[in-house]
Amino acid sequence: MQSYTKGILLFLLCMTLLSCKKGDEEMATIADNNAIISYTVPKGLLYPEVPVDNLPTKNRIELGKMLFFDPILSRDSSVSCSSCHLPDKFFADNLIVSVGVDGRTGTRNAPSLINVAYQPNMFWDGGNPNLEQQVLGPIDNHDELDFDANLIVEKLKKHTKYPLLFLKAYNTEPSVFAFTRAIACYERSLIQANSRYDDYIQNGNKSALTDSELRGETLFFSEEGECFHCHQGALFTDFSFRNNGLYEQYADSGRARITQNLSDIGKFKVPTLRNVEMTAPYMHDGSLNTLEDVVNHYNSGGVAHPNKSPIILRLNLSSEQKTDLVNFLKSLTDK
Template sequence: MLRRFKILFFAIFLSCSTEQVPFDLGVYPNMEYPVDNPENSQVAALGEALFFDPILSIDSSISCGSCHKPEHAFADHLAITPGVNGVTSTRNSPTLLNVGYHPYFMREGGVPSLEMQVLVPLQEETEMHHDLVDAVARLNDSPYKNQFLQTFGDTVASFNLVRALANYERTLIDFSRPIDLLQLDAKPISDQGYKGGQLFFDKAGCAQCHNGPLFTDFSFANNGTPLNFTQDIGKERLTNEESDRYTFMVPSLRHVALTPPYMHDGSILTLQEVIEQYNAGGEGHAYQDARIEPLGLSKKECDQLLAFLEAL
């Protein structure tokens, strides 16, 4: 009798659940490697060692991994991560997971390749603040010299240094989140999360910018985050166009629940607060994108949207 009751209860539970049809995310991308930096496990292993070694910073105090921690989806939980000597910039550290699929890099999109991007934090005064020539000389005076000889058949040079780091970063791939299991019909997400997904792609309008398997279209916009009037004017510093002032590249929402705080400046602490800001229609300042307007979501719908974001 008890067994029959359990079976009946389970059948009723299933009948009350939302039928989950995979969302249309398009085709998942293939990783493309440059001709002069092909996929190579030995090169990637060397890049991984360099990534987590503070030898690349001017005072050997921080590494790439200081701001991009594996346990935090290769981001960190600080609004702004200090560089050498405690100097800070104006930007939050983004996740590096799936970064190899990006068409360009930095918040203003001014760097066209991953090989070029790895040079930015190395030399930036608010990060590692290291002259490239000196960094190469230091590596050639270290055990890395032999590792480069074994890997590249040559001593350390800027050319193979950036290729080792970029080769490693292209291995940082993760499409194993609950949303991916749903797409494979392998495992449903929670009913709460699925209803949040329906809101994401419809009423909330999130997919206007956050679409595709990476949940970004890599466009540039101002999302209504309150202006702090720092020197960080976004894409304008690249284009010198006033129309680009305070616009930043739309970030991927992959692993977004694992990478607080949020926005380019780390000014919003929780994902719930991010949803509240969008639901309110942003700050409403002159630079805000016209697509940002009040959403009219109820508290229940906001909770559903949060559950969906946690599945990404």
């Protein structure tokens, strides 16, 4: 630890000792809350990559959580991150497109933030490199928080609680550097995998899935269904960008917005399918309402587009197979 960090910590500890009769206990708590901790990772998921300049501590996660839920981040203090990423909706919302400041709407469907720690890049088009930088995205966005990071810092500095919390978590006064890191630190803690499917796979609980779900699983992982080619691994995504044949003409150019390559038009990041039952509507623009609609889309093979993945083909599934596939997707919902 650098010496100025020690100095400030010592100062904090002394202040606490002077102001508190149970000094020893308080001192132990402060030290505990500043210790580097590990994120809790369930069986079946690897430990996520964490930037060395933003290792998690209890203080950092607590500060990030408070900021995530605080409308102080928006121009008129009406919208917070949690307005569109709702905890009881697996940190997504159930709107086609989310609503920001002044009731403005964007063009893309809000993704769940559960397991966002594993995303190699952010947004449907992958146009943002990491969680720390992503925080500035919705702040600058006219349709979301519509504010200015420097003005947020001014507000945080005048706040009754935040200055001390920043000092404890990052040993600094409120700054853009620290508040983006705190929020990222909190978001990384949203790691979860405890669905019935996990019980079946990780604990070998054979009765965790119904016969229909088991048939759906087989189909999902078969050449007949093709799903697993893109939705693979513990999070059911290979994080690649694909065109799955939704439109002949895309209003949103997707990955091409970032690369400027015509061959990337209509390609979007393959989304995780964990908790997909709870995060309707679907696709980058929220254009499909139900999982049945999604399965019907894949069954039809989608529409023609020069960039459509060659493995998006008419499937000719029976209605029982379609139900099985939907039931399997629903077994991926966390408890």
